[in-house]
Amino acid sequence: MSTSKIVLVTGAGSGLGRSITLALAAAGHQVIAVGRTGATLDETVAAALGPGAVTAVPSDVTDPDAVAALFEHITGRWGRLDVLVNNAGIFGPSQPIDEVSVQDWRRVIDTNLTGSFLCAQAAFRLMKTQQPRGGRIINNGSISAHTPRPNTVGYAASKHAITGLTKALALEGRTHDIAVGQIDIGNAATELTAGIAAGALQADGTVRPEPTMAADDVARLVVQTIDLPLTTSVPFLTVMATGMPYMGRG
Numbered sequence: 001m002s003t004s005k006i007v008l009v010t011g012a013g014s015g016l017g018r019s020i021t022l023a024l025a026a027a028g029h030q031v032i033a034v035g036r037t038g039a040t041l042d043e044t045v046a047a048a049l050g051p052g053a054v055t056a057v058p059s060d061v062t063d064p065d066a067v068a069a070l071f072e073h074i075t076g077r078w079g080r081l082d083v084l085v086n087n088a089g090i091f092g093p094s095q096p097i098d099e100v101s102v103q104d105w106r107r108v109i110d111t112n113l114t115g116s117f118l119c120a121q122a123a124f125r126l127m128k129t130q131q132p133r134g135g136r137i138i139n140n141g142s143i144s145a146h147t148p149r150p151n152t153v154g155y156a157a158s159k160h161a162i163t164g165l166t167k168a169l170a171l172e173g174r175t176h177d178i179a180v181g182q183i184d185i186g187n188a189a190t191e192l193t194a195g196i197a198a199g200a201l202q203a204d205g206t207v208r209p210e211p212t213m214a215a216d217d218v219a220r221l222v223v224q225t226i227d228l229p230l231t232t233s234v235p236f237l238t239v240m241a242t243g244m245p246y247m248g249r250g
Contacts, residue, residue, distance in 0.1 A: 011088030013040030015190035023219035026050035061115030108154035134177025143186035186240030213241040
């Protein structure tokens with residue numbers, strides 16, 4: 001078992017966030033599970049097994065004051081943060097661009113991009129000053145950070161922007177022993193992707209079912225990345241369901 005680390009996972013109440021949280025706890029890490037809904041976070045805590053521990057902290061990553069309070073709580077209780085997993089995200093509506101409301105656009109960008117920025121900013125401030133200094137940040141990108149699905153302008157734009165955020169943070173993190181990387185995930189079976197197995201709109205206008213993979217397989221890769229020393233970075237990692245229409249999508 002690796003040395004226990006203090007790990008913050010956003011969007012931990014369901015889906016990939018829950019799978020990642022449970023895998024980290026099973027590996028012996030201390031996990032701070034963050035999400036908007038206390039009830040779903042409590043379900044994550046109840047499902048945790050292994051030598052690690054999971055602490056639920058309800059918070060809204062799109063709210064700067066809430067993020068500041070979250071990190072004050074982390075500093076006061078644990079004194080440091082070793083890893084941030086920026087996982088919180090939403091799809092938003094599946095609509096042509098001329099039908100997308102500004103409110104829906106902002107909701108997707110605020111959650112997927114601004115939320116990741118706010119948490120990374122607070123993590124940098126702590127990781128730069130804690131002793132021993134440094135840490136690791138893993139941003140949840142997506143296959144859509146490279147190739148979008150039809151009618152997902154907000155989601156695709158936010159995930160492309162996550163790639164820029166990852167590169168900028170990795171550059172700034174060099175001199176502070178902060179390793180930053182991104183995991184781009186395709187068709188992990190979660191509540192968020194439940195419809196894909198039944199049928200997903202393709203670039204040629206057809207609707208076809210797509211293969212999915214277990215969310216636990218993604219979680220295992222996150223655990224393996226966290227186990228690496230800070231002298232080793234994984235800038236970009238792609239994991240996807242075998243056979244999904246990505247290579248040559250459309």
